[in-house]
Structures are given as C-alpha cells and as structure tokens.
Amino acid sequence: MNSAQAFSRIALMLRNRALFPKAVTKTVFSNACQANSLRFLASYPPHTIMTMPSLSPTMTQGNITQWKKKEGDSIGPGQILADIETDKATIEWEAQEEGFVAKLLVPSGAKDVALGSPVLVLVEDAESVAAFKDFVPGAASSAKPAAEPKPSAASSKPVLSLPTHDVLNMPALSPTMSQGNILEWSKKVGDSVAPGDVLCEVETDKATIAWEAQEEGYVAAIFFPGGTKDVPIGSPVLVLVDDKGSVAAFKDITPDSLAAFKSSAPSKPTVIAAAPATPAPITASPIVKAPIADKGVSSNRVIASPYARKLAAEAGLDLGSISGSGPEGRIVAEDVQSAIQRGATKAAVAAPPPPSPASTPATTAAAAATGLSYTDVPHTQIRRVTAARLLESKQTIPHYYLTAECHVDALLQAREIINSSQANASSSSTPAPVKLSVNDFVIKAAALALKKVPGVNASWNAEYIRNFNNVDISIAVQTPSGLQVPIVKDADKKGLGSISGDVRSLAAKAKEGKLRPEEFIGGTFTISNLGMYGVKQFAAIVNPPQSAILAVGATDKKVVVAGGSAGGFKEVSTMMVTLSCDHRVIDGAMGAQWLQAFKQYIENPYSMLL
Structure with missing residues (x-):
C-alpha cells in the first residue's frame, strides 16, 4: 500500500468513526442519483453498497459481462471492478476508493441490471468480509432505526398541489x-x-x-x-x-x-407478507415521476412516460400488456416500439363476446406444424438502442437522398504513389507506416466539403438550427455487439496519415468494446462505407441528432466515351455515393452543393493536400 492509499484509508476510517459511531450502511449511487442513502444498522460492519453506474448518457440498464474482482479481493482507486456492457460499448468500471469486496450481489453475465441497482458490497478491512456471506440488500431494513427528528413547523405546512x-x-x-x-x-x-x-x-x-x-x-x-x-x-x-x-x-x-x-404525495400501501421475501433492488434514475397530489394511487396503475403513452395510443396498444424496462418498471418509448414490432396486445375498444373454441385462431399450432427450426439470439444493449434510434430517425426525420458518381482513377493513383513513397522511406529501425485506404480519402474529402458547405454540418432543434464549428466525422463500424460509430475529431484539420491512424485505432477499440464515451459521443456527420463487401450503392439512415450521412459504395470499372478529338472509349474507375439528408435542416440545393464539393475533392485528390 502506498502513502496515498494509506492516507485515503485513514481518512475514510476517521470520517466513518466521527460521523457514524454505530455501524452504518452507506449506499453509494455511482450514477445520477439525488443523494447518498444512509441506514443505521447494528447487524453489519461499516460498508459501502455500490450500485450499477451510468457509463453513458443514454444508459438505463447494463449487462455485467465479467467481474474482475472476487469476494475477499482488495481493491484500490483506478482498479477495474467489472466489464459492463452499456447501450454504447463495453466499458471498464473503475473503483474510486479502496477496500475489500465483501459480496457480489449479481453474478457475471447478469443482463439488464437497472441503474442504481445494488451490485457490490465494499468493506474497509478483510476481517469484515465474512459477515456478509448471506447479505441481501435491505434485509436488515426491519432493524429499528435511529430516532428521527420531529418535523419542524415549516415542514408541517400544507404542500401545494402540483400537476403531474x-x-x-x-x-x-x-x-x-x-x-x-x-x-x-x-x-x-x-x-x-x-x-x-x-x-x-x-x-x-x-x-x-x-x-x-x-x-x-x-x-x-x-x-x-x-x-x-x-x-x-x-x-x-x-x-x-x-x-x-x-x-x-x-x-x-x-x-x-x-x-x-x-x-x-400519497404512496402505495405497504403489504406485510407472512414470510420474508427478497426485497426489490434499490434504484435511482435521473427522472423522478411525481404523482398527482389529489388522486389516490392504485396498485394497478401503469407507470409510463408521456411519450410512451402517446406511441401506445397511436398504435392502439394496451399499456398493461407491455413490460417496462425503465426505473421501477416504468414503460418508456423503447418498450412501446419493441411491442409494436412484435405485435403486442391491442387495447380493447369494446368487450366482444368470448369466441367459441372452434373460432379461436390456431396461430401457435400452425406455427408448430410448419416444423420451423430457429435460434433466438438475445439483444445486446447496443442492438436495442440502435434499433430504437434508427426507428425514431425514420419515423421523425424527413429523409431525402442524393446520389453522385465519382471518378476515382486520380485518387487511386495518388494513393498508390503516397503508399509507395512511405514504404520506401521506412527503414529497419522505423516501423512501416500505415497504408492509406480509399476510406481515408473519403473522410478527408467529406470534412473539407463540410467546411465549404457548413450548412450540412448542423443539427435540428425545435427553436433553431445549430451549425457546428468543429468537424467530427462518425465512422460506422460493425462489431460483434452491433453497429458502433467512433469519431475522427477535427477531421478537416488532420492529414491523411493522422486520419488513417485514428480510424484503425478506433475501429479496433470498437470491435473489442473498449471505446471511451468521448470517442463515440458527439459526432457532427457520419460516413458508412460498404464498398469492401462489393455493395455498389445504398442509402443510409440519418444518425440523429446529425442531419446527414454519406453512404459509400465499391469502386467499379466501366467503359465510357473518351473525350477530345481522338474519340473512342476508355476504361475508368468509379464510385457511387449517396447523401441522406434531413430536409428540415438541409434543403435540396444545399445537399447538392455539398455533394458537388465532395465530388471535386475526390476527383482532384491533391487539392486535399494543399
């Protein structure tokens, strides 16, 4: 133990002894919670309950891919506790203080663990670990708490009634x-x-x-x-x-x-069971729903966000048939969208007479009779969020598409010259430079075109259009968990070599699930290249809140009429590109101007080097 760790441990012990003369549980919410929760208990040594942290801005739950520590292990600040799969990537969860792992409350491989759910118990010394062998979060909540102060006069005043x-x-x-x-x-x-x-x-x-x-x-x-x-x-x-x-x-x-x-506000009545049951996990969410003050709370009430209710009403779905994935079972828009896709129960308009057995659809029997063989693959967090975001994009963004054919003979020649020059300049003492790809030129050309036509480098807002000063290009990368979009930041200011190095490094991290949040959050424009698969042309879906995405196809050879007095024919290499635009932000003429600028850079590659 170094001096810094020793000082941290001493400070922690002194703080606990000064503030909590009796044994105390301190629940630490590593995500966006309102406050620490303190419980005065006499049955356990001082300990910290660590909860599922928020490792991305849109994360509501996570999968614990693998614990890096086991019960009894010591930990210190900066050490990795677990690999957690979020809606964006697999991220290492680092410890912020030292101690010993007393209890892992969820196993490796646990899926859909809600933010704020207890996942680990931390104690100050190894001797305290054994006391938590059979620990269950909240199991000692029936212990008599310390006397609470009487409410002040101010707190006894009636509280205003507020709308939901x-x-x-x-x-x-x-x-x-x-x-x-x-x-x-x-x-x-x-x-x-x-x-x-x-x-x-x-x-x-x-x-x-x-x-x-x-x-x-x-x-x-x-x-x-x-x-x-x-x-x-x-x-x-x-x-x-x-x-x-x-x-x-x-x-x-x-x-x-x-x-x-x-x-x-009124709360649900407490039901005392005949036998003790495992308590529900502690949850914390950045959104707290307040009930209407003048209405009673029914135990059958369906808790859903306003947007989720709207989607359900439009689709004619019964919210009671949908399971919520939000905090405390709250139904969110993603749950409704998933229910629509799988065909959830429709809301009843009238109560029809019960059908006779003969008229009951035999859908299940018919499906079984077909003898289909299939395997259900559970969704990853990335797949779920990608599905919800792209569905939202197609439903709410008015897409239009512009396609251009680019001649790339000059680009391919420039690429070969640059790569050969770099290879010849390398020696046995210096590593060979990374070879430039066609995609590196595409990224650079797109970045320069965004500076030339800045209206495309923008985002829609209900009150205004935001034009970005920086050019951060998101690159679509396929990973085992789903689609990822790591970002080449300030691509307009970087050389082709720097762009090439960034792309390879980010793509490797994405495939390993090691991207940091700042490496995939905040792009201003996206490029999706399927040319390596032989795809000649396709149209991509805009990645909100961005306003445009460029779909790049494979290079292809074709014969065209040769210009000049000689006439005849010649073989050229071409590449088809399609720009998908948000018409709320980018008018047709502006999209065409951007595509024209991009085409000029691609067909005159040395202009990108000036």
Missing part, C-alpha cells in the same frame, strides 16, 4: 463525472421538447456534451441558469410537464418545495 410532472436531474454524461457545468440552455420555460431535442450543453470532466430529451413535454421550470458551474450529479435542474397549461403552476417552484411535495 417529471423532475430531470443532472445526468452522468461520463463514467467519472461527479458534477457538471451548464454552459447554455437550448430550451426556456414554456418551450416544448421531444425525444432527441437538446435541452442544454453540459461540460463534464471529459468534454462538452449535448443533453438530449428522452420524452416529450413542456419545460415548466429551470433551476440553474446557463453558466452555472459545479452542479452535482442528481441535482434537480429542470421540471417537465405533459401539457403547456400546467407550466404556470411551477412559476415559483424551488427544488426544496418539490422535495416537500414529493414526500407528502
């Missing part, structure tokens, strides 16, 4: 983020929001990231103005309501009064 609303807390936009700076709000009080809309720009410890809305509604209150620094994760920052008429009710609301309202 969502409280959005500061999210965890990077694995190591503990607080963030709100640089600029993209929405103001009274504005409508929809899934994919940018709420604000948040500066994390890694980068500046656009915080996107996950459901629709209206902004009723903003607690922190633009420019506020060091806002802790889990702090209430915004209130969202279902309809615009409810906005006025939150004119003078504060986080404290919201907390008081939540604590006074």
Whole structure:
C-alpha cells in the first residue's frame, strides 16, 4: 500500500468513526442519483453498497459481462471492478476508493441490471468480509432505526398541489463525472421538447456534451441558469410537464418545495407478507415521476412516460400488456416500439363476446406444424438502442437522398504513389507506416466539403438550427455487439496519415468494446462505407441528432466515351455515393452543393493536400 492509499484509508476510517459511531450502511449511487442513502444498522460492519453506474448518457440498464474482482479481493482507486456492457460499448468500471469486496450481489453475465441497482458490497478491512456471506440488500431494513427528528413547523405546512410532472436531474454524461457545468440552455420555460431535442450543453470532466430529451413535454421550470458551474450529479435542474397549461403552476417552484411535495404525495400501501421475501433492488434514475397530489394511487396503475403513452395510443396498444424496462418498471418509448414490432396486445375498444373454441385462431399450432427450426439470439444493449434510434430517425426525420458518381482513377493513383513513397522511406529501425485506404480519402474529402458547405454540418432543434464549428466525422463500424460509430475529431484539420491512424485505432477499440464515451459521443456527420463487401450503392439512415450521412459504395470499372478529338472509349474507375439528408435542416440545393464539393475533392485528390 502506498502513502496515498494509506492516507485515503485513514481518512475514510476517521470520517466513518466521527460521523457514524454505530455501524452504518452507506449506499453509494455511482450514477445520477439525488443523494447518498444512509441506514443505521447494528447487524453489519461499516460498508459501502455500490450500485450499477451510468457509463453513458443514454444508459438505463447494463449487462455485467465479467467481474474482475472476487469476494475477499482488495481493491484500490483506478482498479477495474467489472466489464459492463452499456447501450454504447463495453466499458471498464473503475473503483474510486479502496477496500475489500465483501459480496457480489449479481453474478457475471447478469443482463439488464437497472441503474442504481445494488451490485457490490465494499468493506474497509478483510476481517469484515465474512459477515456478509448471506447479505441481501435491505434485509436488515426491519432493524429499528435511529430516532428521527420531529418535523419542524415549516415542514408541517400544507404542500401545494402540483400537476403531474417529471423532475430531470443532472445526468452522468461520463463514467467519472461527479458534477457538471451548464454552459447554455437550448430550451426556456414554456418551450416544448421531444425525444432527441437538446435541452442544454453540459461540460463534464471529459468534454462538452449535448443533453438530449428522452420524452416529450413542456419545460415548466429551470433551476440553474446557463453558466452555472459545479452542479452535482442528481441535482434537480429542470421540471417537465405533459401539457403547456400546467407550466404556470411551477412559476415559483424551488427544488426544496418539490422535495416537500414529493414526500407528502400519497404512496402505495405497504403489504406485510407472512414470510420474508427478497426485497426489490434499490434504484435511482435521473427522472423522478411525481404523482398527482389529489388522486389516490392504485396498485394497478401503469407507470409510463408521456411519450410512451402517446406511441401506445397511436398504435392502439394496451399499456398493461407491455413490460417496462425503465426505473421501477416504468414503460418508456423503447418498450412501446419493441411491442409494436412484435405485435403486442391491442387495447380493447369494446368487450366482444368470448369466441367459441372452434373460432379461436390456431396461430401457435400452425406455427408448430410448419416444423420451423430457429435460434433466438438475445439483444445486446447496443442492438436495442440502435434499433430504437434508427426507428425514431425514420419515423421523425424527413429523409431525402442524393446520389453522385465519382471518378476515382486520380485518387487511386495518388494513393498508390503516397503508399509507395512511405514504404520506401521506412527503414529497419522505423516501423512501416500505415497504408492509406480509399476510406481515408473519403473522410478527408467529406470534412473539407463540410467546411465549404457548413450548412450540412448542423443539427435540428425545435427553436433553431445549430451549425457546428468543429468537424467530427462518425465512422460506422460493425462489431460483434452491433453497429458502433467512433469519431475522427477535427477531421478537416488532420492529414491523411493522422486520419488513417485514428480510424484503425478506433475501429479496433470498437470491435473489442473498449471505446471511451468521448470517442463515440458527439459526432457532427457520419460516413458508412460498404464498398469492401462489393455493395455498389445504398442509402443510409440519418444518425440523429446529425442531419446527414454519406453512404459509400465499391469502386467499379466501366467503359465510357473518351473525350477530345481522338474519340473512342476508355476504361475508368468509379464510385457511387449517396447523401441522406434531413430536409428540415438541409434543403435540396444545399445537399447538392455539398455533394458537388465532395465530388471535386475526390476527383482532384491533391487539392486535399494543399
């Protein structure tokens, strides 16, 4: 143990002894929760319950691919606890403090573990490990707690009745983020929001990231103005309501009064079972749903987001037949979209008479009679999110497509000359340089075309169009878990060699599931190249919140009429490219101008080197 670790351990012990003279459980929410939960118990030594962390901005649950520590192992800051598969990639979960693993609450291979669910127990010394052999989260909750202070006069005052609303807390936009700076709000009080809309720009410890809305509604209150620094994760920052008429009710609301309202709202009755049962896992979510104050809460109530209810109503689905994947079983839009795809139960319009056995459809029997043989492959987190995002893109973005044929003989010749020159310049003492690919030229040409026609390097917002100053190109990469889009940052400023090195490094990380969040979040334009598979031409789906994606086909030889006085024919190499555009942002003429600029760079490759 080095001096820094020793000091950290001593400080932790002193803090616990000073604050908690009795044994205490400290539940640490590594994701976007509102506060630590403290329980005064007498049956266990001091310990920390670690919960499933938020390792990507859109993560709601994760799969524990593999634990890197076992019960009894010591850990220190920076050591890897587990590999966790998120909706974006497989990311290493690092420890933030030292101690000993007393209990792994979920096994390796566990899937769909909700954010905030207890996953690991950490203790200060090895001697305490044995006490947690049969530990179950919350099992000692029946122990008599310390005496609670009597409510103050202020807390006994009646709490205002508020319309139904969502409280959005500061999210965890990077694995190591503990607080963030709100640089600029993209929405103001009274504005409508929809899934994919940018709420604000948040500066994390890694980068500046656009915080996107996950459901629709209206902004009723903003607690922190633009420019506020060091806002802790889990702090209430915004209130969202279902309809615009409810906005006025939150004119003078504060986080404290919201907390008081939540604590006074009716809750579900507690049912005492005859035998003890395993308690539900502790969950934490950046969105807290507050019930309507003047209505009782039914145990049969279906909890769903407003956007999910809207999708279900449009599709005629019964929400009661859909299982929710959100916090505490909340039904989110992705659940409804999945139900639509698999054909969930339709909502009953009227109660028809029960069908006779003879009239009952024998769908299952018919399917079995066909003798089909199949294998069901469970969805990965990446596959689920990709499916939901692309479905949303096709449903909400008005796509149009522009196709151009590029002559690439000059590009292929330039590539051969550059690669040969680099190979000849290398020696036995220096490693051979990476060979340039056609895709490297495509990335550079696209980046320069975006600088020449900047309107394509933009994003749609309900109130404005955001034009990006930086050119960050997302590259579609197929991985065993699904589609990934690592980013070549500032591609317009990089040489072909740097772009080539970045692409190879990022593609390798993507296939191994080792991408960091800042390496796949925040691109401004996407390129998808299927030319290596012999695909000549295709149209890609726009990757929101971006406004355009370029689909690149294979190079192909063809015979064309030769120009000049000699006449005759000649063989040329061509490449078909298709630009998919969001018509809300990019008009047809602008898309054509960008494609023209791209074609000029591809057909005159040396102009990219100037």
